[in-house]
Amino acid sequence: MLETTIDSYSEKMRVAANEGRYNDSLALLEEFRSEVRNKSFSASEILDLLCKPNFTDVGSKYQLAFTAAWYNLSPTYVARLNALLADENASNVHEQVIELLVELGDESSVPALEKAMSYRWDFDEWLSIPKKSLQALNAIGTDRALEIVRMAAQSEIEEIKEEALACLDS
Amino acid sequence: MSQKGLARVESAGGLVRRAQGSAELGVTQNASYLDDLMSRASTRGKYQVGVEFEVKPGTFESLISQAAVHPSAAPMFPNLPLFKKGMTVPQIKLEKDGVLSILLGGSDDAVKQFNSNIITIRKR
Numbered sequence: 548m549l550e551t552t553i554d555s556y557s558e559k560m561r562v563a564a565n566e567g568r569y570n571d572s573l574a575l576l577e578e579f580r581s582e583v584r585n586k587s588f589s590a591s592e593i594l595d596l597l598c599k600p601n602f603t604d605v606g607s608k609y610q611l612a613f614t615a616a617w618y619n620l621s622p623t624y625v626a627r628l629n630a631l632l633a634d635e636n637a638s639n640v641h642e643q644v645i646e647l648l649v650e651l652g653d654e655s656s657v658p659a660l661e662k663a664m665s666y667r668w669d670f671d672e673w674l675s676i677p678k679k680s681l682q683a684l685n686a687i688g689t690d691r692a693l694e695i696v697r698m699a700a701q702s703e704i705e706e707i708k709e710e711a712l713a714c715l716d717s
Numbered sequence: 718m719s720q721k722g723l724a725r726v727e728s729a730g731g732l733v734r735r736a737q738g739s740a741e742l743g744v745t746q747n748a749s750y751l752d753d754l755m756s757r758a759s760t761r762g763k764y765q766v767g768v769e770f771e772v773k774p775g776t777f778e779s780l781i782s783q784a785a786v787h788p789s790a791a792p793m794f795p796n797l798p799l800f801k802k803g804m805t806v807p808q809i810k811l812e813k814d815g816v817l818s819i820l821l822g823g824s825d826d827a828v829k830q831f832n833s834n835i836i837t838i839r840k841r
Contacts, residue, residue, distance in 0.1 A: 560792070560793070561792070567796065569793055569794060569817075572793045573793075573815075576815045606792040607792045610811060613814075614815055617813070617814050639791070643789065643813070649757075670788055670800045670801070670802075670808075672800070672802060672804075673740075673820070686758065717763075
C-alpha cells in the first residue's frame with residue numbers, strides 16, 4: 548500500500564517537475580507527509596521499499612520513502628541504511644541516510660560512517676557528508692566512534708577539524 | 718547560525734561569505750526546519766540562532782533559476798544542471814524530510830543579489 552501511494556505521488560511530482568512547477572512538487576511532498584502521519588505505514592513496508600534494488604535511481608521515490616521512514620523510525624532500517632552508506636553508487640542518498648543514522652544511533656553504523664568520512668563527492672562542496680558522519684559518530688559515542696572523531700580533530704582539512712572539535716566540545 | 722554569525726549579519730546588513738566560500742549560507746522558506754536544526758542534539762551549540770530575512774517577492778525564484786542542483790533535488794528540477802565542484806552558482810538541495818534550501822555560499826553574485834533584496838532582518 549505504501550508503494551502504491553509512493554508510485555502515485557512520484558508520478559505527480561515527475562509531471563510537476565517536468566513542467567517547472569517546483570512549488571507544486573513541494574506541495575505534493577507536504578501532502579504526502581500528512582498522509583504518512585495519518586496512516587502510519589508499517590516499518591516493514593518502509594524497509595521493503597528501502598531494500599528495493601536500484602530504488603535510489605528512481606526520481607522522487609527515494610525521497611518519499613525516506614520521508615515515510617522519518618515518521619516511523621525503526622532500528623530495523625539500520626542494516627539497509629549502513630549498506631546504502633557504504634555503497635559509493637548511492638551517493639545521492641548518503642546525506643539523508645546519515646541523518647537517519649544520527650537519529651537511530653546504532654553502533655553497527657560506525658564502519659559505514661567511518662568510510663563516509665572519506666567521501667569527497669563533487670556535489671558536496673561544503674563536505675556535509677563527512678561533517679554529518681562526525682555528528683553521527685559523536686552521537687553513537689562508543690569508544691571506536693569517539694576515537695574517529697578525535698582523529699578527525701587532527702585533520703588537515705579545516706572544515707573537518709572544526710566540525711570534529713565542535714562535536715568534542717558538545 | 719552562531720552568535721558570531723548573527724553579529725556579522727547585523728553589522729553587514731545581510732549574509733557575509735567566508736573566505737573561499739567555506740560556509741554554506743543556506744536559506745530556506747521553511748521556518749520549522751530552522752527550529753528543528755537548532756533543537757538537534759547532534760548539532761548542539763552549532764546553530765544558536767535562526768535569522769529570518771524578509772525579502773522582496775521573487776527573490777527565491779530568481780536564485781533558483783540561476784542554480785545548480787544537489788542530487789537530492791535533481792528529480793524536482795530536471796531542467797537545472799547538477800552541481801559540480803568549483804561552480805560559482807547557488808546550490809539547491811533537499812534537506813532532512815525534503816525541506817528545500819538554497820546554499821548561497823559558493824556564489825558572490827547570489828549573496829549580493831540576496832542581500833540587495835532584503836527588506837528586514839529579524840532574529841527568530
